[in-house]
Amino acid sequence: MDDHIKIQLKVTSLLLEYPDEVFIRSLPLIEIRIAQLPDSYAKDKLVRFTSYLQTTPLIHLQETYTEAFDMNPSTCLNLTYHLLGDSEKRGNVMACMRQIYREAGYETTTGELPDYLPLILEFLSECPASDRTETLWSYLGAVEKPAGALRNAGNPYSLLLDVVRDLAAEFSVQCSEVRVRKSEDGRQRTEDRW
Secondary structure, eight states: OOHHHHHHHHHHHHHTSOOOHHHHHHHHHHHHHHHTSOSSHHHHHHHHHHHHHHHSOHHHHHHHHIIIIISOGGGOSBHHHHHHTTOHHHHHHHHHHHHHHHHTTOOOOSSOOTTBHHHHHHHHHHSOOOHHHHHHHHHGGGGHHHHHHHHHTTOTTHHHHHHHHHHHHHHHHHHHHHHHHHHHHHHHHHHHHO
C-alpha cells in the first residue's frame, strides 16, 4: 500500500475522533502529515476540514460532532449499522472483524465496537494488506449513506467521509486490476503449457 494512502487513512482516523483539548493540541502534527501528501482531492478536503477546526470554538466543534455522530443513527460511525441495521448478521460480521484484528496482532485500546470507522481506518493504516483486510476495505463503502446525509445537512464532517469513500473506491479499483492481472497471468501460463 502506498505511503500516501496510509497517511490519509491515519489522518482521517484521527480527525474523526471526538474533539477535545488534547485533540486540538494535536492538530499541528496532523497538519504536518497532511502537508506531506501530494496535491489531490483528498488533501484539499483534509485541509478544508482542519481549517474549519482551527477557526471554530471547541464547544461548537463538540456540538457539531455530537450532532453528527452520536444523536443520529443514520450518520453514526459504526459501519455495519448502515449495512445491516440491528440484525443478528451484524453481530457475526463484527465477530469476524475482531478475528481479523486478532490475527494481525492488532490491539484495540478503545471500548468501541470493531466496526467503528476511526478504528478500521487506523487498523488499515498500520497493518499490511491481506485477503482478510480486503474485507474491512469493502465495509468502507458504507460511508456513502452517512456522507450524503451530512453533506445535505451542511455538516463539515462530510468532508472526511468523502475522503473515506474515495479511498475505498480507489482500493476497489486497485483490487480489480490485480485480479485481472492474476487472471491474465494464469491464462498465459496455461496457454504456455500447450
